[in-house]
Amino acid sequence: MKSTKILIGRIFLYGALIIAAISFLYPFVWMIGASFAPTHEVGKMTLWPMHPGWQNFVSLVNKIPIGRSLVNSLAIAIVTTSLVLVTGSTTGYALAKMRFKGRQIIFYVIVFTMSLPFQITLIPNYITMVNLRLVDSFFALVIPFAVSAFAILMFRQAFQGLPQALIDAARMDGCNEWTIIFRILWPNIKPTLVTVAILTFIGSWNEVLWPLIVIRNEKLMTMPQLVTLFAVGGRADSQLGVKIAAAVLLALPVMIAFLFFQRHFIQSMASTGLKD
Amino acid sequence: MARGKFRFRFTGKKMLPYLLVSPYLLFVIVFVLFPVFFCFFLTFNKWNIISPMHFIGLRNYSRLWHDRLFWKAIGNTLKFLLLHIPLQIVASLSLAALLNRKIRGLSFFRVSFFIPVIVSGVVVTILWQQMLGYDAGLLNRLLGKLGIRQIGWLVNPDLAIYSIAVMATWKNMGLYVILFLIGLQTVPTQYYEAAKLEGATRWQQFYHITLPMINPTIFMVVILSTIGGFSLFIEPYIMTGGGPLNQTLSAVLYIYKQAFQYYNMGYSATLGFFYALMIMTVVLLQKKLIEKEN
Missing domain, CATH: 1.10.3720.10 (MetI-like)
Incomplete structure (x- = not known):
């Protein structure tokens, strides 16, 4: 009697979880199937088309420079992430392990600026880009994201957890501060490096409002930007399959990275509670 | 070893922390503090970015x-x-x-x-x-x-x-x-x-x-x-x-x-x-x- 009750409970539990999992996975699986479907089959709910082919991807490549935008997005995300790691650790190191005038003020400024909504700086920053003649250049996509208050706070916290003896010993051996930060301390804070790197990379990869504002030249566009403009611009209207193929190409790099490093992804995001 | 320490103490030590935080300071001035003030300043102006700015008082607010x-x-x-x-x-x-x-x-x-x-x-x-x-x-x-x-x-x-x-x-x-x-x-x-x-x-x-x-x-x-x-x-x-x-x-x-x-x-x-x-x-x-x- 009791065991049947438990069994029913289990069935209900797994049933609910599986329905939830399907509701999250089905759209993506459908999307991949639809991207291979010929025009008359795209709207079907089936997961795999009867007559699959590459024609959607071929016409996508012919219509917009999607390959180039993939390279652009990758380059921008990699450069931005590297800069954030470097600037974040130098500043975080100074705040954590050095005593100097203004240290406390800088810390408060960082905390305050983190809570400042981006809507207030959006228009002025665009004007700054115009005045620096950076509109339509990769610098416009990298420089405003090259320093991150969040990364600085993460590194500060990580460095505070390391013993001072480690730094003193390195100094005794004649290491300068750069060697100390990047050679001695970095290997000791790998989880923080991974977290900051993943969040920065994903944030940079998925950013779309800022590129829409500062990049007008199609050759310099990032992938989400190009796909967005393609989706709303009417060029994809008649061909749903092509639009979905664009979405697949945009989703694929992040999904592959996620499948390889899923534990790191989930831990990074959960430990900070940040989405982007 | 001693030379490194010596150089460290007499040239860079005081300035070093500031050098380390300088990228952040530059960033926060250019992309956060200046924009906040500039945004506030813009609220009193009419501007289409091409022709000169035009002071209009509180008209944007009304x-x-x-x-x-x-x-x-x-x-x-x-x-x-x-x-x-x-x-x-x-x-x-x-x-x-x-x-x-x-x-x-x-x-x-x-x-x-x-x-x-x-x-x-x-x-x-x-x-x-x-x-x-x-x-x-x-x-x-x-x-x-x-x-x-x-x-x-x-x-x-x-x-x-x-x-x-x-x-x-x-x-x-x-x-x-x-x-x-x-x-x-x-x-x-x-x-x-x-x-x-x-x-x-x-x-x-x-x-x-x-x-x-x-x-x-x-x-x-x-x-x-x-x-x-x-x-x-x-x-x-x-x-x-x-x-x-x-x-x-x-x-x-x-x-x-x-x-x-x-x-x-x-x-x-x-x-x-x-x-x-x-x-x-x-x-x-x-x-x-x-x-x-x-």
């Missing part, structure tokens, strides 16, 4: 006050939050509670819930556009098979913003499921055992033990969803362009249009300035409420 479209955008955002926040909490917490039992395949479920979180909002929006289409949308076809009439998920002016709210909830749910799961795991099992001995029902256990323990997580979800909701942009931009009848126009989309379609830099800066103050006030009020309740 225009904002009477701008029906801006207030409509604020109203739309509030409608969005009104569905998004409770739905996010109830749905994520329920899924987290299911995952908190002893189950097999935990990592499979976590991964599948998490995929929409990491994928670009552009992808999610394009996908949901296909789900929610009126004639050919997957959801309406499914309903059609069940004999239910088509629903104008995105074309019905009263419904569209709520459809977008459901989509946004779906997109972020995986993250909040994990956050709630971590929260639930901090509740000591002895509490439940003691409650069971006292004859407490499941619901009583949840209300008197679980809920108070995961309060911090709930508030975190509220604040993160609020900030996310106030930043709503790409979803209406792709899906509806703000329509139908401006019912899905978000404030950020409106600011974007004022700046980059009509080139009203002064006015859009005013909107951004006011809107940012509003967001900070709301988040601050939420935080105060939380402190009070704890």
